[in-house]
Amino acid sequence: MRRIITLLCCAWMLSPTLLMARTLCVFSLVGAHGEPWGTMQDFAVMSREWGAPVSLRPITDERIAAEDLRAGVCDAALISGIRARQFNQFAGSLDAIGGLPDYAALRAMTGLLTRPELEADLRQGPYEVAGVLPLGAAYIFLNDRRINSVEKIAGKRLAVLEHDPAQQMMAQRIGAQAVSSDVSNFAGKFNNRVVDVIAAPAVAYMPLELYRGVGGQGVVLDMPVAQLTLQLVLRQDRFPEGFSARAREYFHGLFDRAMREVIAAESEMLFFFPPPDADQGRYQLLLQESRIALTEAGHYHPKMMRLMKRVRCSRHPDQAECSDDRE
């Protein structure tokens, strides 16, 4: 009897830690292995050290991860920046079309997000963005090299993420036929020729076998359409004060590690060419005009767009946009 009481006492003493363990839902197409799962396992160790233990839960359907965060089933969720936009429009606009031209600019931008003066912008309602990881640039994948100009994309079937109105608007602007998709089925649609055009990061190339969709006749345009990210969104009331700031620093410190994987994935892509010389300007103009229109339509956060312009212009001050005040 005494032994049972002792065991019960021990269990009672341990329970606060267990009860306090928060659920961190990790969106990962491949489940509990590979990346970003490995990164989040390391983060779980750090969280425990910071006095806020988390228990990781892999979720292969991103929509469910977002819904479970909203429902409070998950106390935090690692989801794509595009999906995270519904929880925080400011940080979610990092993945804006034509927002950042290269990885150095993205690195500078994620560094800015660790500054205390932007902390308030990273909070929206009960949610806070507590970390950003680069997923790599989104590139345009075409199943036919003859679609070799902006004009020729018109009328072609383009997969757009159903939860991203910005992509739907972009498709409309270029006259493409938008085919509503999600992260779990866009690759299948491309590989089975249900759609002609997709936008995807290089890290999806081998795992989702996108080379099958490109085949011997297609091309991947070496021109970043957007910088995709994974973002850790958490419910503020479930984490101690100061946790998010620490986490943001931690994730920013992982930038180069995450980029190594992105660069390795990009080195595997076949028929990975820049747009034709004659079309470079038109593609850049399309991205700029789309970005401005999407901001005006309320899809992107104006302050984030201004910050990104500042980053772009600090790196390339000779660009025409740096002498106008459209953003």
Added chain:
Amino acid sequence: MIASKMKAIAMILMLLVSMPLLADVSRPDAVALVQRYQDALRTNQHAQLREMLDQQARVRIDLVQGESIQRFTLTPARFLQQFEALARFARERRLDFSSPRYHIQPQGDMKVVFRQTERRVLFGENTHQQDEVELLLARRDGEIRIVDVHSQSRLW
């Protein structure tokens, strides 16, 4: 008058005769480099290709598709990356090269022109590529390197 004309002609002749000697890139050096380049392509020796291509090289591909030609300008890194990616995906590759032609350039560089034909199986299909290749060889930091690549390419 006649003597000075003779002198001028003699100087021109001497210049013409001595051009290969004055060239930064001699023909034997160019022949050796082109041979190494083609061997490296055949055997997928990408590190060797990287050594031969100048880091600042200009790479232009004119892709011929039916009636239209589109020009793509690639960075040397992207150009090399494509060879590596192709080696990963292609099966039963067979590369053939026409006899290279060598042209000494006025500044002492060497232009090399040849045709490169490749047959391969890509994603289960027999595919072909034909490139009319122009390489410009020049001396950089004492080494002969490829400083310009221009290829007119057809894929089918």
